[in-house]
Amino acid sequence: MVWLRRTTHYLFIVVVAVNSTLLTINAGDYIFYTDWMWTSFVVFSISQSTMLVVGAIYYMLFTGVPGTATYYATIMTIYTWVAKGAWFALGYPYDFIVVPIWIPSAMLLDLTYWATRRNKHAAIIIGGTLVGLSMPLFNMVNLLLIRDPLEVAFKYPRPTLPAYMTPIEPQVGKFYNSPVALGAGAGAVLSVPIAALGAKLNTWTYRWMA
Numbered sequence: 001m002v003w004l005r006r007t008t009h010y011l012f013i014v015v016v017a018v019n020s021t022l023l024t025i026n027a028g029d030y031i032f033y034t035d036w037m038w039t040s041f042v043v044f045s046i047s048q049s050t051m052l053v054v055g056a057i058y059y060m061l062f063t064g065v066p067g068t069a070t071y072y073a074t075i076m077t078i079y080t081w082v083a084k085g086a087w088f089a090l091g092y093p094y095d096f097i098v099v100p101i102w103i104p105s106a107m108l109l110d111l112t113y114w115a116t117r118r119n120k121h122a123a124i125i126i127g128g129t130l131v132g133l134s135m136p137l138f139n140m141v142n143l144l145l146i147r148d149p150l151e152v153a154f155k156y157p158r159p160t161l162p163a164y165m166t167p168i169e170p171q172v173g174k175f176y177n178s179p180v181a182l183g184a185g186a187g188a189v190l191s192v193p194i195a196a197l198g199a200k201l202n203t204w205t206y207r208w209m210a
Helices: 002-027 041-063 068-089 103-115 120-144 149-155 179-209
Strands: none
Touching (some): 002 068, 041 103, 041 120, 041 179, 103 120, 120 179
């Protein structure tokens, strides 16, 4: 029975990670497309770091196994690459969808949990902060390696994008001159309470299972 429960737990993680990916895309669909990426980077950073940390810490504490957060992020990454491949198969360029860099941040969360000997509060405070700080850095490096977002946008506008939302001019620096710094700062602050929420979900889950 132990192996069955353990298998069920990991299958549950797979299902929720896939659904998290769908929620992430649907919550800010345009954020995933390079035509709006630069203008929305701060919002993107906050949404991605909080979405990652709430699910990752929930399942890491649920299983009690360091490495579960990375497993969770890997599933999200694979699922989004499948979506990217689907768009590519439809004739859109390889850079049309940008896959967020979740895995390194999740590894930092796992490392915190392991290094503090599975201390839940350290995982919430230190791990949550590290996720919020690192996500914008990794994702900006990722964006710098692709083609110019506006170039892609003008050549390949989204078929479902309304005419009034079509990019007409560069929007770089719309929020601040340093979207990475702002995203990292806001993400670090917000990821900690969201991580605490993910940890609290364990209490509710155990009560439900009882």
